[in-house]
Amino acid sequence: MNKLEVLIAGEINKVVTGAETNGPLTATTPLIDDDILSSLELLQLVMALETALSITIPLDELTGENFSTISDIAALIERTSDAD
Numbered sequence: 001m002n003k004l005e006v007l008i009a010g011e012i013n014k015v016v017t018g019a020e021t022n023g024p025l026t027a028t029t030p031l032i033d034d035d036i037l038s039s040l041e042l043l044q045l046v047m048a049l050e051t052a053l054s055i056t057i058p059l060d061e062l063t064g065e066n067f068s069t070i071s072d073i074a075a076l077i078e079r080t081s082d083a084d
């Protein structure tokens with residue numbers, strides 16, 4: 001995983017108790033399909049990432065597709081950060 005993906009994984013582990021119960025998180029671990037992130041935890045993760053990275057994730061980007069994996073979240077952050 002790259003530096004951003006490692007940061008995201010760390011934030012997931014802070015927000016979600018037992019996120020790594022079935023093994024360490026990878027860039028392609030299905031976060032939603034494997035029920036690692038609930039809707040509430042997803043919102044907590046968004047707030048944590050916005051704080052940690054001093055960014056704002058637009059509400060219209062809060063979709064399952066953008067939060068399916070750590071890699072998808074990293075791509076979202078890179079894409080929305082470049083738009084600023």
